[in-house]
Amino acid sequence: MKLAEAESTMQKSVDATLRxxxxxxxxxxxxxLLDKVTVDYYGAPTGLKALANINAPDSSTILIQPYDRTTLNMIEKAISLSDxxxxxxxxxxxxxLNIPPLTSDRRKEFVKLATKYAEEGRVAIRSIRRxxxxxxxxxxKNSELSEDESRDRQEDLQKLTNKxxxxxxxxxxxxEKDIMTV
Structure with a gap:
């Protein structure tokens, strides 16, 4: 695995963590918030974004406007079944969808969830490094690199991992700042 490949894969891990x-x-x-919601659209799991226009007209409401009105009940069911x-x-x-204000306990739960996602991202990056x-x-070992070259590449890889x-x-x-801001 080349350094550029490792860097590209690490960037993908960061992007996945951000998602x-x-x-x-x-x-x-x-x-x-609705990125992971899938709708059972005539037997095929379909992302909500493919079936409807989603926007947030104000800070406490999400508006979902289906492209096809017949999917309204399917979308409603998928949202109620989602987490x-x-x-x-x-x-x-x-x-x-009305977004109620978060309680302090709920905010703390979301911070824990964000920490869990971050740790999953870090683990993925360390796995790429390994x-x-x-x-x-x-x-x-196959004598394609000298010891010095090997050590230099490993140091570069560690710097990349740290970054x-x-x-x-x-x-x-x-x-965390976003979640805890009232």
């Missing part, structure tokens, strides 16, 4: 963070509720409405924890308000043309180091050591773990830590700090 996970976006599914955690903060005190205000955000359309990305979003919001009740739907269906008026026949759109679905409104695979790359194994590859470097294999090259050294991407720091990015995840920064994202976590931002998310």
């Amino acid at each position: 996970s963070f976006n599914t955690i509720r903060t005190g205000r409405a955000n359309a990305s 979003v924890g919001l009740t739907t308000n269906n008026d026949g043309t759109v679905i409104r 695979d790359a180091i194994d590859s470097i050591r294999k090259q050294e 991407y773990i720091a990015k995840i830590d920064e994202l976590l700090a931002e998310k």
Whole structure:
């Protein structure tokens, strides 16, 4: 595994962690809360974004406007079955989700969830590092690299790992701040 490959894969891990963070509720409405909601659309699991226009007209409401009105009940059912924890308000043309203010206990739970997602991201990055180091050591063993080259590459890889773990830590700090802001 080359250093550029490892860096690319680490960046993908950071992006995945960020997507996970976006599914955690903060005190205000955000359309990305519904990113993981899938609707059983005529037997096929389909992402909600493919079936409806989703926006947040104000800080306490998410508005879901289906492209096809016949999917309204399917979307409503999918949201109620998901782990979003919001009740739907269906008026026949759109679905409104009212975002209640978070209690301090709920905020603490969301911070724990964000910490869990961050740790999963860090583990993924360390796993990438481990695979790359194994590859470097294999090259050294096969005499494709000298000891010095191997050590230099491993040091570069460690610097890269530290950089991407720091990015995840920064994202976590931002998310915690968002969650705890009343």
